Amino acid sequence: MKLDELRAALAGHEWLAEAEVRVKADPAALPSLFARADRKLGRDEVVPGWTAGQAGRALLLKDQDQEQIRQLYDHGDAAEKLAILKALPLLDTEREGAGVPLLLDALRTNDTRLVAAALGPYAEHLDAATWRQGVIKVVFMGVPLAAVADLDERADAELATMLRSLADERAAAGRDMSADAIALLNRWEA
Amino acid sequence: MRIFDPHIHMTSRTTDDYAAMAAHGVKAVVEPAFWLGQPRTNPGSFADYFDSLIGWEPFRAAQYGIKHHATIALNPKEANDPRCRGVLDLMPRYLDKDGVVAVGEIGYDAMTPVEDEVFAAQLAMAVEFELPALVHTPHRDKAAGTKRTLDVVKESGIEPGHVLVDHLNEVTVGIVKDSGCWMGFSIYPDTKMSPPRMVDILKEHGLERMLVNSAADWGKSDPLLTVATAEAMLAAGFTTDDVDLVLWQNPVAFYAQSGKLDLAESATEATFEGSSILRGGS
Numbered sequence: 001m002k003l004d005e006l007r008a009a010l011a012g013h014e015w016l017a018e019a020e021v022r023v024k025a026d027p028a029a030l031p032s033l034f035a036r037a038d039r040k041l042g043r044d045e046v047v048p049g050w051t052a053g054q055a056g057r058a059l060l061l062k063d064q065d066q067e068q069i070r071q072l073y074d075h076g077d078a079a080e081k082l083a084i085l086k087a088l089p090l091l092d093t094e095r096e097g098a099g100v101p102l103l104l105d106a107l108r109t110n111d112t113r114l115v116a117a118a119l120g121p122y123a124e125h126l127d128a129a130t131w132r133q134g135v136i137k138v139v140f141m142g143v144p145l146a147a148v149a150d151l152d153e154r155a156d157a158e159l160a161t162m163l164r165s166l167a168d169e170r171a172a173a174g175r176d177m178s179a180d181a182i183a184l185l186n187r188w189e190a
Numbered sequence: 191m192r193i194f195d196p197h198i199h200m201t202s203r204t205t206d207d208y209a210a211m212a213a214h215g216v217k218a219v220v221e222p223a224f225w226l227g228q229p230r231t232n233p234g235s236f237a238d239y240f241d242s243l244i245g246w247e248p249f250r251a252a253q254y255g256i257k258h259h260a261t262i263a264l265n266p267k268e269a270n271d272p273r274c275r276g277v278l279d280l281m282p283r284y285l286d287k288d289g290v291v292a293v294g295e296i297g298y299d300a301m302t303p304v305e306d307e308v309f310a311a312q313l314a315m316a317v318e319f320e321l322p323a324l325v326h327t328p329h330r331d332k333a334a335g336t337k338r339t340l341d342v343v344k345e346s347g348i349e350p351g352h353v354l355v356d357h358l359n360e361v362t363v364g365i366v367k368d369s370g371c372w373m374g375f376s377i378y379p380d381t382k383m384s385p386p387r388m389v390d391i392l393k394e395h396g397l398e399r400m401l402v403n404s405a406a407d408w409g410k411s412d413p414l415l416t417v418a419t420a421e422a423m424l425a426a427g428f429t430t431d432d433v434d435l436v437l438w439q440n441p442v443a444f445y446a447q448s449g450k451l452d453l454a455e456s457a458t459e460a461t462f463e464g465s466s467i468l469r470g471g472s
């Protein structure tokens with residue numbers, strides 16, 4: 001996904017064009033406009049995996065500095081935080097991985113949407129230990145592993161050991177691990 | 191039977207309550223910001239609390255199929271502590287949020303000059319942000335408190351139709367009805383207001399602008415008393431349409447004035463690539 005594709009998907013949304021002009025003229029207007037974007041643009045999916053509100057929020061983040069993005073995240077409701085997590089890999093200012101603290105915050109929550117979003121493409125900036133803990137948390141919470149970007153490329157022997165241990169614990173309790181996690185484990189233990 | 195509880199403090203309730211409410215037809219709730227038993231001593235504590243009202247709590251409610259919205263305010267009791275005054279500066283950013291459908295609970299606790307000032311300031315914010323206001327009436331000296339509440343509401347210039355005056359009883363319902371404000375009744379296990387008394391009030395004053403809530407919190411309270419009141423209405427001869435008006439349509443109409451009440455099931459919120467991700471912690 002690129003910002004240009006999101007922009008194309010939102011072509012004709014006057015509210016967004018006006019909001020971008022206002023933010024350029026007065027950066028202090030951003031938090032309020034960012035908070036309103038979902039109800040102004042709507043929650044229908046406009047490109048796969050992106051609602052109009054999420055796409056609009058990503059575009060409002062373009063050209064914002066990291067400090068401003070941090071503050072929007074800290075002051076955001078769950079939907080605003082989710083939009084920011086999704087937008088991180090698309091933003092030039094976050095290219096070097098400066099947004100990692102936001103992923104760490106999301107991984108500490110118990111909100112499955114935020115945890116899943118933290119393991120999207122931007123998780124390439126997470127160190128291996130944190131990433132493995134995130135994957136195990138996803139399995140533990142019952143979130144489909146499809147949420148994890150580059151899972152097969154990044155899975156390693158240590159992750160397999162952790163999954164095996166979770167599978168054994170579940171088996172001892174008479175419970176199953178999710179089918180996608182068992183499949184991943186089988187690929188490693190084959 | 192579908193129930194909208196327009197005033198309930200879910201933060202202080204368990205998941206068993208959510209499950210029981212869902213099983214009895216409660217499909218939507220509004221959680222007003224209020225005090226937490228233990229007084230807070232700085233605005234940061236409020237920020238974390240407000241964040242949970244627009245973050246974690248709606249997520250928790252969604253796991254039981256219940257729509258959760260919030261109202262945000264500095265409550266009158268804590269308004270009296272000067273260390274908490276900075277909460278007023280935090281409020282604008284919360285009033286912009288999608289999940290915030292009113293300013294509240296505001297109003298009087300002990301009717302101090304500070305409460306006057308904070309009450310008026312927050313009514314002005316409701317006007318500025320085009321939000322309705324949820325106004326609590328004091329539990330002590332209720333008749334005088336309600337009268338003074340209505341005077342302040344009138345002075346503020348807010349539309350009476352944008353104001354819900356809550357915790358009413360037989361003594362205070364009449365003047366609120368005459369004011370044009372919406373009337374809220376909190377049904378409690380033993381004191382204050384019971385389902386049979388509520389039914390009598392509805393018989394006498396009609397169903398228009400009438401709302402019933404459980405006001406359940408960390409004190410002795412019961413989140414199913416909305417349901418009990420609906421059943422008492424049916425037993426007394428009210429129709430299912432009457433029940434739907436008081437326990438669903440009225441609260442929807444009141445909070446929909448915010449332009450932010452969202453009762454639609456959101457597919458993208460509840461699923462990730464077709465699978466539910468709302469289970470959490472299996």
Ligand SMILES: [Zn+2]
Nearest residue numbers: 222224295405
């Ligand atoms: Zn209350």
